[in-house]
Amino acid sequence: MSAADSHETDAKTQARSAGLHYVDRSMPGITRRRAGRGFALYAPDGSHIVDPVIIARIRRLAIPPAYRNVWICPDPKGHLQAVGEDARGRLQYRYHPLWQGVRDEGKFGHMLVFGEKLPLLRERVDQDLRRHRLDRERVLAAIARLMERTMARIGNDRYAKENRSYGLTTLRHRHATVHGRHLTLDFRAKHGIEQHLELDDPRLARVVSRLEDLPGQRLFQYVDAEGVQPVRYESQGEEAAC
Structure with a gap:
């Protein structure tokens, strides 16, 4: 298994532990189009979204109006909720709040490993300073x-x-x-x-x-x-x- 495959497997496990679904933006998503002063939302099948619950969820993502090529996850439990390009063409991500929480827990595990290597790291820091x-x-x-x-x-x-x-x-x-x-x-x-x-x-x-x-x-x-x-x-x- 490659490092990329291992990373994706770990991410899927973490998503499940938080009650979420691991998704990526290659799957069909919700899109938005300019409509007056705001945006109209369209489902993956092209139908106009008018459901207030879906619209409220997307508004809470606070996607800047200037973002282009915006992809929005149709699944409210997707670990990744939206992706868009900023003015410089960089991809910007919006994650589910529960995903942020489980990722923070994962960082704690990495800190335990970090603690074992701390003496060597301190020596390197002293040298570089x-x-x-x-x-x-x-x-x-x-x-x-x-x-x-x-x-x-x-x-x-x-x-x-x-x-x-x-x-x-x-x-x-x-x-x-x-x-x-x-x-x-x-x-x-x-x-x-x-x-x-x-x-x-x-x-x-x-x-x-x-x-x-x-x-x-x-x-x-x-x-x-x-x-x-x-x-x-x-x-x-x-x-x-x-």
Whole structure:
């Protein structure tokens, strides 16, 4: 069995455990078409949807009007509820709330494995924090150190854009203050919780101080042959850039 097949089998098992059906957008779905100021919805067989229950479910998905080629799952218990293309042509996903919950439980299992490897990871982080260049490895080491010391969420661009809530990879320069070996982070996290984090870590403070000198608003960026690059984590697209 390939890695892709194994991943799909695990996902189907997780969906069943949450009382959901594992689906993909290759199956016939609900589509939408512009109608006046809003959209008309059409079932996979082409019939116009007027059922208020179906319409209410789709409205709760809060699919932005600007999304193109929108596919909506006809099954209210589908683990994946909608997919659309944003203005940049990137696929954006809307999942069932129960799927998000079961995936979070799965992450806990991964954390147990992570705990077994923690000593080696700490050694690698220490080594990378000593690097001279502000490259990808050094910046990721700084994020890893922060995650371990603060237990802060990793963050993703969608929450930062839509909710003005931040995680480590989406922090802005204004969220960080460095005084010598001391680093302070003040930001609004998920669910609007205000975070005030203080750390006494000279290597970490040194990295963040240099990051503050880079152009742009994002705090965690790295420098490679092509210039300054942001560190991103996109959970909705099932893709991790870091």
